Amino acid sequence: MTLIDGKTVSQALKDRIAAEVKENGYTPGLAVIIVGDDPASRVYVNNKKKACTYCGFYSEEYALPASATQEQLIDLIHTLNTDERIDGILCQLPLPRHIDETAVIAAIAPAKDVDAFSEADVGKVMIGNYTFSPCTPAGVMELLRYYHIDVSGKNAVVIGRSNIVGKPMAMLLLHADATVTLCHSKTANLKEICRNADILVSAVGKIGAVTADMVKEGAVVIDVGINRNADGKLQGDVDFEAVKEKASFITPVPGGVGPMTIAILMQNTLTAYKNNKNIH
Ligand code: NDP
Numbered sequence: 655m656t657l658i659d660g661k662t663v664s665q666a667l668k669d670r671i672a673a674e675v676k677e678n679g680y681t682p683g684l685a686v687i688i689v690g691d692d693p694a695s696r697v698y699v700n701n702k703k704k705a706c707t708y709c710g711f712y713s714e715e716y717a718l719p720a721s722a723t724q725e726q727l728i729d730l731i732h733t734l735n736t737d738e739r740i741d742g743i744l745c746q747l748p749l750p751r752h753i754d755e756t757a758v759i760a761a762i763a764p765a766k767d768v769d770a771f772s773e774a775d776v777g778k779v780m781i782g783n784y785t786f787s788p789c790t791p792a793g794v795m796e797l798l799r800y801y802h803i804d805v806s807g808k809n810a811v812v813i814g815r816s817n818i819v820g821k822p823m824a825m826l827l828l829h830a831d832a833t834v835t836l837c838h839s840k841t842a843n844l845k846e847i848c849r850n851a852d853i854l855v856s857a858v859g860k861i862g863a864v865t866a867d868m869v870k871e872g873a874v875v876i877d878v879g880i881n882r883n884a885d886g887k888l889q890g891d892v893d894f895e896a897v898k899e900k901a902s903f904i905t906p907v908p909g910g911v912g913p914m915t916i917a918i919l920m921q922n923t924l925t926a927y928k929n930n931k932n933i934h
Contacts (some may be wrong), residue, residue: 655898656801658876658905663800664793664913668709671920675710682927683712684742684768684919685734689727689753690720694880695746702744705916711923712739724753728761735763741930742768742923747818765930768922771818779822782829785929786922788822793914794855794876795826801903803853803874806831811848813837813864813891814857819878823855844868856891866896875901878911 675682684706688699699715706713716730727745734743743766749755759771767775770786778784798805810832814820824836835847848854848868856864857878869875879891890907898904905911928934 655901656903657898658797658801658903658910660793660797660905660910660913663797664917666800667796667914667917668705668920671917671924672709675924678933680710680924680927680933681712681739682709682741682923683714683737683739684744684923685714685716685737685740687716687718687727687730687743687745689718689722689746690750692748695748699746701916702919705920706923709920709924711920714740720750722750722753724757727753727758731758731761735761735766740766741927742766742919744769744919747771766926768919768926770822770922776817776822779825782825785925787918788818788826789918789922790819790857790878790911790915791823791826792918793911794823794878795830796914796918797876797905797911798830798853798874803903805853808832808852809835809850810853810855811835811837811851812855812857813841813844813848814859814878816857819857823857823878827853827855858891860891861889862893863891864897865893866900869897869900871900872902873900874903875905876911877905877907880907880912 686699686702688695703713734740743762745758768786770788779788810827812820812824815836815838824834828834837844845868849870851873853874855876859879861881875897877890877892881889883889888908
């Protein structure tokens with residue numbers, strides 16, 4: 655069994671980005687907006703700011719109170735849309751319930767939508783011709799590439815059908831010529847379907863969602879889930895100790911997919927900068 659080391663792979667990607675930025679004197683700018691005080695969102699935002707600093711990017715943070723209105727948030731996005739220092743705009747989700755996430759994401763200028771959450775970007779991912787990669791699924795694909803894991807012709811099973819992870823993950827695997835099955839909470843015979851997977855990606859968000867009896871001997875197991883266990887520690891969806899005995903490759907949580915998501919965000923911001931400045 656090979657442990658897939660997301661820290662090393664994400665570091666290599668960030669190093670490549672930092673070197674390109676330094677050599678060319680680029681100044682990509684990312685604005686990160688956080689609304690309210692969700693502790694997990696705070697950790698993600700801090701990590702994104704740290705990655706910006708590491709890559710030599712300019713970054714700004716806008717922390718709005720949970721009571722902020724949708725109008726205030728959209729006004730801020732409109733201001734950032736025309737700010738020349740800002741190439742990418744990211745609004746950390748989830749937003750407080752009184753704010754319509756779809757309307758907020760739609761307000762971000764397409765050239766600055768580095769999270770690729772807008773309807774247009776999601777559609778482009780489906781077609782396979784996109785500027786900004788969906789961060790978490792593209793991070794998974796980068797891990798597979800780094801470890802020379804062949805995807806073409808393989809049976810890939812994705813558990814979870816969210817717009818930001820499951821669906822785009824299925825699309826990227828499909829573009830890489832896997833035969834993809836997309837599962838969800840209403841899937842019948844989940845265990846049997848998973849047992850047929852050469853590549854199994856779990857994006858459920860529940861501890862123990864993937865147990866050893868769902869995994870084929872020699873399968874590649876990618877755990878996107880980020881959960882807190884009873885001790886408050888981070889834990890994935892996969893029963894890691896048992897599944898690692900059967901898998902050929904497996905990602906740990908933390909240190910697997912998580913760091914990749916941020917590295918791809920940096921890559922998207924660099925792409926946005928180059929496009930906005932007409933650098934090719
Ligand atoms: P969502 O809650 O939006 O989606 C979860 C999906 O899992 C749904 O499609 C749901 O099905 C499905 N599901 C729930 N229970 C079961 C079950 N028992 N069997 C099969 N399918 C089930 O979550 P996200 O996609 O946003 O995130 C998934 C996980 O990934 C979370 O733990 C999140 O924290 C993590 N995450 C990690 C990232 C990273 O960087 N590593 C980035 C983003 C997310 P249905 O549609 O039928 O309800």
